[in-house]
Amino acid sequence: MRLRVLPKEQVPDMVRALMADYRVWGPKAKGPQFAFEPLYDPAEMRLDYNISILSPKVALQPPQERIAVFHLDGGFSVEPVLEVEPTVIFGMHTCDLHALELLDRAFSADFPDAHYLERRKQTLIISIECLQPCDEHSFCKSMGTWTADEGYDLHLTDIGDAYTVHVGTEAGEALLAKYAQARPAADADVRRLNEVMSAKWPRFQHRLNFDAAELPSLLATAYDHPIWAELGDRCLSCGSCTNVCPTCYCFNVIDSPDLSLKEAVRLRRWDSCQLDEFARVASGENFREARAARQRHRMFRKGKWLYERFGKLGCVGCGRCIRACLTHINIVDTFNAIHASQHRR
Amino acid sequence: MTDSIYAPRMARLADVRPMTELEKLFVVEFPDGGSLGHQPGQFVMLSIPGVGEAPISVSSSPSRSNGHFELCVRRMGDVTGALHRMKPGDVVGIRGPFGHGFPIEQMRGRDLLFAPGGLGLAPLRSLINQVLDERGSFGRVIILYGAKRPAELLFRDELEQWAARDDVEFHVTVDRGDETWTGNIGVITTLFPKITVDPRNTVAVTCGPPIMYRFVLMEMLGKGIPETQIYLSLERRMKCGVGKCGHCQINNLYCCKEGPVFTYAQIKNIPEAL
Numbered sequence: 001m002r003l004r005v006l007p008k009e010q011v012p013d014m015v016r017a018l019m020a021d022y023r024v025w026g027p028k029a030k031g032p033q034f035a036f037e038p039l040y041d042p043a044e045m046r047l048d049y050n051i052s053i054l055s056p057k058v059a060l061q062p063p064q065e066r067i068a069v070f071h072l073d074g075g076f077s078v079e080p081v082l083e084v085e086p087t088v089i090f091g092m093h094t095c096d097l098h099a100l101e102l103l104d105r106a107f108s109a110d111f112p113d114a115h116y117l118e119r120r121k122q123t124l125i126i127s128i129e130c131l132q133p134c135d136e137h138s139f140c141k142s143m144g145t146w147t148a149d150e151g152y153d154l155h156l157t158d159i160g161d162a163y164t165v166h167v168g169t170e171a172g173e174a175l176l177a178k179y180a181q182a183r184p185a186a187d188a189d190v191r192r193l194n195e196v197m198s199a200k201w202p203r204f205q206h207r208l209n210f211d212a213a214e215l216p217s218l219l220a221t222a223y224d225h226p227i228w229a230e231l232g233d234r235c236l237s238c239g240s241c242t243n244v245c246p247t248c249y250c251f252n253v254i255d256s257p258d259l260s261l262k263e264a265v266r267l268r269r270w271d272s273c274q275l276d277e278f279a280r281v282a283s284g285e286n287f288r289e290a291r292a293a294r295q296r297h298r299m300f301r302k303g304k305w306l307y308e309r310f311g312k313l314g315c316v317g318c319g320r321c322i323r324a325c326l327t328h329i330n331i332v333d334t335f336n337a338i339h340a341s342q343h344r345r
Numbered sequence: 346m347t348d349s350i351y352a353p354r355m356a357r358l359a360d361v362r363p364m365t366e367l368e369k370l371f372v373v374e375f376p377d378g379g380s381l382g383h384q385p386g387q388f389v390m391l392s393i394p395g396v397g398e399a400p401i402s403v404s405s406s407p408s409r410s411n412g413h414f415e416l417c418v419r420r421m422g423d424v425t426g427a428l429h430r431m432k433p434g435d436v437v438g439i440r441g442p443f444g445h446g447f448p449i450e451q452m453r454g455r456d457l458l459f460a461p462g463g464l465g466l467a468p469l470r471s472l473i474n475q476v477l478d479e480r481g482s483f484g485r486v487i488i489l490y491g492a493k494r495p496a497e498l499l500f501r502d503e504l505e506q507w508a509a510r511d512d513v514e515f516h517v518t519v520d521r522g523d524e525t526w527t528g529n530i531g532v533i534t535t536l537f538p539k540i541t542v543d544p545r546n547t548v549a550v551t552c553g554p555p556i557m558y559r560f561v562l563m564e565m566l567g568k569g570i571p572e573t574q575i576y577l578s579l580e581r582r583m584k585c586g587v588g589k590c591g592h593c594q595i596n597n598l599y600c601c602k603e604g605p606v607f608t609y610a611q612i613k614n615i616p617e618a619l
Binding site: 067068070072076077078079080081082106107109110111112113114115223249250251252253254255256257261264266268271273278279280281282283285287288293297300304305308309 | 348349350351352353355392393394395396397398399421422425436438554555580581582584585587588589590591592593594595596597602616617
């Protein structure tokens, strides 16, 4: 589909028009940081954000959602609840776009999860190209997620006073036609886009000291590596790393009666494999009791197991877990240390 | 409306039978009389409305379904505690059956060695009774059952029937006897010297508390039974039953989906499994 150009001054009008028909999520300032939240005023949106505290997965797998209601009068009846509304996620970075592909595969596999998939079906993604690394913690270049050529409905690139718009889907094409007055790209626009992209590449650094494609085989020989004990000694089991991770999707299911005891809701909440009770059964047996084993579990999921299951690495190099960790557990340093020790041998 | 994989079907307790101090047998039926359609070794997610949900192995054999199925449940947490307070006619929620059960087709023609410990008899009883209902298509049937105390033995009427059958070699032991107990005393591994097997033609099946596996496996391997012919049913925390919530993961295996029945060969190199 042809490249379009959207003048920047049109964006607020486009967002306002979208807000009439969709729940529009976008990056907003939150103190000195940024958060993906529903927009109530187009002026709140900060497309110049570096990275959001939580990934925009919050719009697709909310921290808590209702998944069923039980009516308890006279035995019970149960009705599934799908909390779905037409949604646009505006300004998603490409690392999070790659993460979304993994969530799509996880929730579609074997037993399709209607709560996620219906929401996904009714959500349009407008992503934006990063022209600068967020900070010293991102390693998207190493993970190959610093750009994307699919997964979006529309993809913006800042070329100065306008954005170029790559159209990824027919739904994106229709959205652009209905809510914006984008013009076809002229030769000058394409030249400007090429200049912007040429200037982008050298700004990003590799931070893994090896090819990310080697991660699964690297970890295959690192299950008993001493680094897990080191991480276990430092880890506080707070779960921050998994909360901020764009590819973490593990959850808890909780039934909660209302005060009248006539109704109960079944809630799905984010959970974390880093919490002590995550793998503990009612008898008290805990199948992943050591913090070292829990950190290893997280890193193996990111670097090996999700890849083996879904054909895509579970880490997209956003660096959020590194920023969030209170004791400076660093997934890049961990992978590099394992690589270094195995190369010494 | 689109169906949710997390919304249970309504079911009714047709009967509740006390078994031991901690365990009861719950006979469950669907209002429409439909069968669960399970394989031995599979489990269901049992909901107590307003309380929560827990994975429970199906204890009855598909060959004896008669429009109902049985769950042998220990009173242990919130959900099982609430279940134990329920009576016939009360309503529960059921999702499933889920998971990979025992590959009964691959067991036909073979000698079978069952070694359940304690509550581990609950999932194995489903398979044992199916085998006994099709007795002619299997070789020897050996059952070694261990419990902590005589009062903790489950399905006592069936144990007596198994003991009385000529075509079942049945041995039972308790860790500690009492004044009425005249049988074997000792852990389940003390029963293994009582039997000889043709290892190539034997399929072994075990389920029990985590501590038990290591020692029972040593006995089975010691008898020369191949790793691919030893089946275990494992317990894990589960919140979804469909391979998503992450709680039951054994490294990269989802116990709810790839399990709960595994061969020893599948899990022997996974330190987290046992």
